[in-house]
Amino acid sequence: MSGTRDIEQLLGRVAEGDRSAFLRLYDATSAKLFGVCLHILNDRAEAEDVLQEVFLKIWRSADRYHANGFSPMTWLITVARNAAIDRLRVRRSRAGDGGHEDLARVQDTRPGPESAAIAGSEAQRIAQCLTELDDRRADAVRGVYLRGLSYQDLAERHDVPLNTMKTWLRRSLMLLKDCLSR
Amino acid sequence: MSERTTFDDDPRPDSVLAAEYVLHLLDPSDRRATEARLDRDGGFRREVAGWAETFAPLGDAIPEATPPARVRSRLLREIGEPGKKRRLSIRRVLLGLVGGAGLAAAAIVGLAVLPEGVEMPGAGGRLQAELTSEDTPYVFEASYQDGTLTLRREAGAVPQGRDLQLWLAPGPSGGPVSLGVLPPAEEVRIQVPPAIQETVLPSALLEVSEEPIGGSPEAGPTGEVLAIGEIGDG
Numbered sequence: 001m002s003g004t005r006d007i008e009q010l011l012g013r014v015a016e017g018d019r020s021a022f023l024r025l026y027d028a029t030s031a032k033l034f035g036v037c038l039h040i041l042n043d044r045a046e047a048e049d050v051l052q053e054v055f056l057k058i059w060r061s062a063d064r065y066h067a068n069g070f071s072p073m074t075w076l077i078t079v080a081r082n083a084a085i086d087r088l089r090v091r092r093s094r095a096g097d098g099g100h101e102d103l104a105r106v107q108d109t110r111p112g113p114e115s116a117a118i119a120g121s122e123a124q125r126i127a128q129c130l131t132e133l134d135d136r137r138a139d140a141v142r143g144v145y146l147r148g149l150s151y152q153d154l155a156e157r158h159d160v161p162l163n164t165m166k167t168w169l170r171r172s173l174m175l176l177k178d179c180l181s182r
Numbered sequence: 183m184s185e186r187t188t189f190d191d192d193p194r195p196d197s198v199l200a201a202e203y204v205l206h207l208l209d210p211s212d213r214r215a216t217e218a219r220l221d222r223d224g225g226f227r228r229e230v231a232g233w234a235e236t237f238a239p240l241g242d243a244i245p246e247a248t249p250p251a252r253v254r255s256r257l258l259r260e261i262g263e264p265g266k267k268r269r270l271s272i273r274r275v276l277l278g279l280v281g282g283a284g285l286a287a288a289a290i291v292g293l294a295v296l297p298e299g300v301e302m303p304g305a306g307g308r309l310q311a312e313l314t315s316e317d318t319p320y321v322f323e324a325s326y327q328d329g330t331l332t333l334r335r336e337a338g339a340v341p342q343g344r345d346l347q348l349w350l351a352p353g354p355s356g357g358p359v360s361l362g363v364l365p366p367a368e369e370v371r372i373q374v375p376p377a378i379q380e381t382v383l384p385s386a387l388l389e390v391s392e393e394p395i396g397g398s399p400e401a402g403p404t405g406e407v408l409a410i411g412e413i414g415d416g
Contacts, residue, residue, distance in 0.1 A: 052260075173198045174195070
C-alpha cells in the first residue's frame, strides 16, 4: 500500500476527474477496502458489488474529502465500511428474524481481528481505553465497529429493549470518551 | 428500523452523537440531520474526525483481500461513460475477438521484445487500441494478434532520463501487469507471455507510464500515466 501522502495526492487528482489517478488509487487501496467489505458482509458476491459501489462513490465525491478532516485511508475505509453496513441492513431487513440468527451464528464462530494485537500509539490508546470498559461494553463497541452491528442487533443479543440498549451503549461511548480525553 | 423525522428523545452530548455517526449507528433521518450539521459546524466536524481516527486502528487487523479483476473492468466502463467527468479520453478502435476468457494463474514471466521485421503469426482475432490522453501529447496505436502486441508511438517523445513502460490492466492477478519497458524505437513488438495472453481482452486497458530508467520499482506503475486506451470490440 502506498503512503498517506501518495493516497492524498491521488485523491486530489481524482477530485479533478483524473482517470489514471483513479486507477492508481484503486490498485493501491482496493485490497484493503475489499477486505473491509468482506469482513462485514461475509459474502464475496455482495462484497464485490459493494466494492464497486464504493469506488464509484469515491470517484464522484473525492472533492468532498478535503472538507472533512479525516486522514485519507480513514476516509476511504469509512466510505467502504458504511456502504457494507448499509448493505448488511438491507439484507437483514429482507431476511427478517432469520437473518439475525444467521448473523449471530457467523459472528460467534468466526475468528476476528478483535483479538489481534494492535500496534501504534493511536491504536494503543483505543485498545487501552477499551480494556478499561467492562468486557460487555468493550465487545459491543468492537462489534459495532467491526461487524456493523446496529442498536437493534445489540438489543436482541443482550435481550433488552431497544431504548435500554441505546442508553447503555451511549453510556459506554461517554466512558470511552472520558478515558480518551485523559 | 423505521425512519423518524426527529432525533430520538434521549439527550446525549455532541461527542456521543459524533461517535454514533462515525459508528454508523444513526438511522437514516438522524444521519441526514447530522450531515447537514457537519457542513456548517467546524467544531462538530473535528469531533467526528477525531472519533474516526480513534476507531480506525480497530480495522487495521482486517486482512486485505484481492478483489476479482472484473470489478476494476466494470469501474473503468462506468467512469468512462460519456457525460461523466474525466480527463483521459478513451477511443475505442477495435476489431474482432480473441481467445478465451479463462483467468490464468499469476506467474512471474519473462518478456521478449522481438526485433523489428519479425513475421506476425497468421490468422486469428485481432485487437486494437488507441492510447491517448487529454493531458499529454502522447498517442500510441496498439494492435494485438496471437500473442504479439505491436505498439507504435505516433506522437510524444521519450522523456529525458526516464523510461516508458507499457501496462495491461487488469492482468492475471487483478491489478496492472507490466508488458515491459519500451525500447526507444517508434514501433516495437512485444511477445506477451502465455499467462498474460488470456487477459488481453476487450475492455481491458493498455497504459503507458513514465518510470525511472529500467522500469517501475514496484509491481504497478509509479510515474505519470502518459496515455491510456481501452481494448474493446467496438
